[in-house]
Amino acid sequence: MSTPAGPDRVIIFDTTLRDGEQSPGISLNAGEKLEIAHQLARLGVDVIEAGFPIASPGDFEAVRAIARADLGGSRPTIAALARAQAGDIERAGEAVREAAAEGRGRIHTFISTSDIHIEHQMRNTRADVLEGAKAAVAHARSLVDDVEFSPMDATRADVEFTAQVIQVAIDEGATTINVPDTVGYATPDEYAAFLRRLYEHAPGLRDVVLSVHCHDDLGLAVANSLAGLGAGARQVECAVNGIGERAGNTALEELIMLLATRGDRLGYATGAVTTEIARTSRLVSRLTGYAVQPNKAIVGRNAFSHESGIHQDGVLKDRSTFEIMDPASVGIDDAEQLVLGKHSGRAALKDALARLGHPVDGQELRRAFDAFKVLADRKKTVTAMDLEALVADELEAGEDDDLVLVDYTVEVRDARPPHATVVLESAARGRVTGSFTGDGPVDAVFRALDSALGVDARLRDYRVASVTGGQDALAQASVVLELGTPGSAERWDIPGVTGGERITAAGQGVDTDTLRASAIAYLRALNLGVRRVAGPRPQGDAAVAAP
Numbered sequence: 001m002s003t004p005a006g007p008d009r010v011i012i013f014d015t016t017l018r019d020g021e022q023s024p025g026i027s028l029n030a031g032e033k034l035e036i037a038h039q040l041a042r043l044g045v046d047v048i049e050a051g052f053p054i055a056s057p058g059d060f061e062a063v064r065a066i067a068r069a070d071l072g073g074s075r076p077t078i079a080a081l082a083r084a085q086a087g088d089i090e091r092a093g094e095a096v097r098e099a100a101a102e103g104r105g106r107i108h109t110f111i112s113t114s115d116i117h118i119e120h121q122m123r124n125t126r127a128d129v130l131e132g133a134k135a136a137v138a139h140a141r142s143l144v145d146d147v148e149f150s151p152m153d154a155t156r157a158d159v160e161f162t163a164q165v166i167q168v169a170i171d172e173g174a175t176t177i178n179v180p181d182t183v184g185y186a187t188p189d190e191y192a193a194f195l196r197r198l199y200e201h202a203p204g205l206r207d208v209v210l211s212v213h214c215h216d217d218l219g220l221a222v223a224n225s226l227a228g229l230g231a232g233a234r235q236v237e238c239a240v241n242g243i244g245e246r247a248g249n250t251a252l253e254e255l256i257m258l259l260a261t262r263g264d265r266l267g268y269a270t271g272a273v274t275t276e277i278a279r280t281s282r283l284v285s286r287l288t289g290y291a292v293q294p295n296k297a298i299v300g301r302n303a304f305s306h307e308s309g310i311h312q313d314g315v316l317k318d319r320s321t322f323e324i325m326d327p328a329s330v331g332i333d334d335a336e337q338l339v340l341g342k343h344s345g346r347a348a349l350k351d352a353l354a355r356l357g358h359p360v361d362g363q364e365l366r367r368a369f370d371a372f373k374v375l376a377d378r379k380k381t382v383t384a385m386d387l388e389a390l391v392a393d394e395l396e397a398g399e400d401d402d403l404v405l406v407d408y409t410v411e412v413r414d415a416r417p418p419h420a421t422v423v424l425e426s427a428a429r430g431r432v433t434g435s436f437t438g439d440g441p442v443d444a445v446f447r448a449l450d451s452a453l454g455v456d457a458r459l460r461d462y463r464v465a466s467v468t469g470g471q472d473a474l475a476q477a478s479v480v481l482e483l484g485t486p487g488s489a490e491r492w493d494i495p496g497v498t499g500g501e502r503i504t505a506a507g508q509g510v511d512t513d514t515l516r517a518s519a520i521a522y523l524r525a526l527n528l529g530v531r532r533v534a535g536p537r538p539q540g541d542a543a544v545a546a547p
């Protein structure tokens with residue numbers, strides 16, 4: 001990539017779609033990843049790490065789709081992760097090929113330098129690591145010009161050995177060196193000192209971009225990233241809402257607003273369009289099913305609300321009394337000001353959707369308007385968040401979904417376990433019904449859906465969040481299913497689906513009725529699972545564990 005100008009310009013490397021997607025229970029499909037990538041470009045990030053292509057055919061396709069897409073906005077560099085192994089690097093290079101042809105495709109390769117990882121995980125030697133890093137970077141450079149190298153678990157590694165590996169990577173052509181605090185163990189002073197020593201022992205580091213990648217196990221990810229900048233780093237790896245492996249990564253919104261708000265003291269610049277932060281956070285939360293805690297800095301519901309009388313009094317007189325940032329600067333006011341009701345017309349809806357970044361016309365607008373009218377009849381006010389959920393729901397409803405929920409009933413009595421009946425319509429199977437007595441109403445509906453289709457799905461994850469506050473709030477349900485019953489092919493009664501396969505599939509549903517939202521989410525996951533099993537199987541389906 002062309003490095004943004006200026007010695008104090010910080011490169012924002014977003015890893016929401018890679019490290020963020022490694023959070024337990026998150027499973028984004030290619031369409032969802034692409035939607036997030038578009039929004040990240042609007043937000044103005046410099047690099048999007050789109051995935052780990054060797055991990056699965058789905059991950060490969062998602063990275064390739066993002067690398068091929070015209071994202072507009074900041075036209076970010078697209079990075080693909082690869083272990084220091086030939087197969088990984090080939091696959092990563094293939095996935096970002098189109099972006100690389102335009103000078104914005106990156107391979108990010110990594111290998112651990114800590115003895116803990118070398119001895120206990122890789123079971124090899126320091127010499128193997130040195131050789132592996134050298135070969136991996138050389139291979140990556142033969143495919144793309146932009147190569148990032150990370151010595152994993154660096155902060156628990158011997159600094160001189162890590163510097164030696166880094167120097168070899170630079171000699172082979174790495175253009176960015178990223179130093180991960182993989183297990184979130186370092187303290188800010190320690191991390192900065194470690195980076196300074198790397199500069200001493202690897203002189204080539206002065207000629208490339210130094211990057212920081214901090215995990216939040218001790219709540220220090222942002223502080224450590226800032227300390228890294230102080231030591232000379234000019235790229236920060238972060239994820240929207242701080243999602244990521246275990247306790248997550250440096251929260252992108254916190255880092256960006258820290259640099260923006262305390263520019264007086266810190267003097268760094270980014271290319272971020274801060275007014276896109278709130279929308280990006282809501283999108284990632286909705287698609288991942290990971291709710292944002294109310295008191296989360298910058299994007300939490302309470303980040304700009306004042307509870308105590310003294311605070312409210314002060315803010316009413318002058319916002320600067322208790323507010324260090326203008327909510328408008330992170331795009332919060334926009335969403336709050338946008339309110340529609342049941343008397344709002346098509347033009348108002350079209351205008352509101354355009355302001356939210358979803359320009360619609362013609363048939364699409366008619367469909368959106370119909371859905372809006374149904375919602376506005378049930379909800380007094382329809383906010384920006386509701387509209388975003390509505391649009392997402394329309395997008396989620398796959399055109400080739402075979403299974404459609406026609407009706408459901410659940411009998412719930414105090415003395416008896418709940419009993420659910422569902423009615424489905426399917427082009428392939430006609431009208432089918434199923435019923436089941438479950439542990440609770442949601443369980444009963446899910447099992448009734450299973451029984452209607454004769455499948456044995458395992459619920460891996462189920463979450464419900466309210467899109468806004470209030471009694472009439474929309475519920476958004478997310479479901480991750482594991483489908484497949486080895487050895488019981490006869491139980492599958494769906495065309496094209498055979499037994500003996502295990503796949504996971506996710507779905508989301510939005511409705512003012514929580515049970516209906518849950519049933520729709522479950523059915524969409526089933527639809528997706530069925531399509532996946534029935535569709536053509538891409539090559540190289542072996543799943544590789546994420547780093």
Ligand code: KIV
Nearest residue numbers: 110150152180182547
């Ligand atoms: O935390 C880590 O070390 C990583 C590497 C793959 C960069 O995510």
Ligand code: ZN
Nearest residue numbers: 019182213245
């Ligand atoms: Zn990480």
